Amino acid sequence: MATTQNAVEHLVVLGSDHNGVALKSDVKHLLHRLGKSVIDLGPFTDAKKVDYCDYANAVGQIIENGEAGWGVLICGTGVGMSMVANRFQHVRAALVHSVAIARKSREHNDANVLCLGAWVNSDPDNLSIVDAWFDEPFGQGRHVRRLEKISPHRPASIVLTNGIFDIVHTGHIELLQFAKSFGGRLIVAINSDESTRRLKGEGRPVNNEHDRKAVLESLDCVDEVIIFDDPNPQRLMETVQPDVVVKGAEWSAAEVRRRDSIPDHIEVKVFPLVFESPGKKYSTSSIIERVHSL
Numbered sequence: 001m002a003t004t005q006n007a008v009e010h011l012v013v014l015g016s017d018h019n020g021v022a023l024k025s026d027v028k029h030l031l032h033r034l035g036k037s038v039i040d041l042g043p044f045t046d047a048k049k050v051d052y053c054d055y056a057n058a059v060g061q062i063i064e065n066g067e068a069g070w071g072v073l074i075c076g077t078g079v080g081m082s083m084v085a086n087r088f089q090h091v092r093a094a095l096v097h098s099v100a101i102a103r104k105s106r107e108h109n110d111a112n113v114l115c116l117g118a119w120v121n122s123d124p125d126n127l128s129i130v131d132a133w134f135d136e137p138f139g140q141g142r143h144v145r146r147l148e149k150i151s152p153h154r155p156a157s158i159v160l161t162n163g164i165f166d167i168v169h170t171g172h173i174e175l176l177q178f179a180k181s182f183g184g185r186l187i188v189a190i191n192s193d194e195s196t197r198r199l200k201g202e203g204r205p206v207n208n209e210h211d212r213k214a215v216l217e218s219l220d221c222v223d224e225v226i227i228f229d230d231p232n233p234q235r236l237m238e239t240v241q242p243d244v245v246v247k248g249a250e251w252s253a254a255e256v257r258r259r260d261s262i263p264d265h266i267e268v269k270v271f272p273l274v275f276e277s278p279g280k281k282y283s284t285s286s287i288i289e290r291v292h293s294l
Helices: 002-009 018-033 052-064 079-085 099-107 123-135 142-148 170-180 193-200 209-217 233-240 253-260 284-293
Strands: 011-016 037-040 070-075 093-095 113-117 158-163 185-191 224-228 244-248 267-271 275-277
Touching: 002 011, 011 018, 011 052, 018 037, 018 070, 018 113, 018 123, 052 070, 052 079, 052 113, 070 079, 070 123, 079 093, 079 113, 093 099, 099 123, 113 123, 142 267, 158 170, 158 233, 170 185, 170 244, 170 267, 185 193, 185 209, 185 233, 209 224, 224 233, 244 253, 253 267
Parallel strands: 011 037, 011 070, 070 113, 093 113, 158 185, 158 244, 185 224, 244 267
Antiparallel strands: none
């Protein structure tokens, strides 16, 4: 499964109309130099006029099906290609005419289809845009919450998040609301009292596992709370069998997947840390410290 997923993430599908044939060939050569696998859907000659929408539909459908991770579409301006491609739910097509926008469309919007205008820029400038676009990673952080508001979610999915949830604060509430936004049933797994002591030391938790469970169950966004003691997250995954796992962390989704050995068929979503003031994140530990200082 991992090999297949990696292959999809490195696969780029190209398409153009007759105005983008020459540029598409140059883009293909550049992507090969960048180590990407490329499928060129055509056309392969500019001698015959074709309709941009046919190629945009073909690329969009492949991305929608999860058969490729990326797409590049080229027409005279890129406008028509972007309009058609964005009709597909899982496509985030960006119309890009500058290197700066190329980078921002990746960093802020996690764009997965790049639309170029062969009439708008010179071929070297368009190739610089392609290079910058594939070089720029998604910024994660605050952009995750915004992106998920426009992303499709399966209403029947099981969503899992876990933690101690000792003294529930604003950061916890926003994390749980974010997790619930993926639809379906939200299951919250909380560390048992013994597990919490192993992780946090004596004096924790402040609230016992049954009280923590009762508080979380009173929230409208939470469907079920389970108590777990096993430090191995894989066993928790096997028990709940979630479709989506949500974590509140400073790590990327890929880093969380590796750290917790989450299988590829489970989606991983990371909710950025919530700060109560600049540089100061919400945490149970900081609340306890403030209480002790009174």
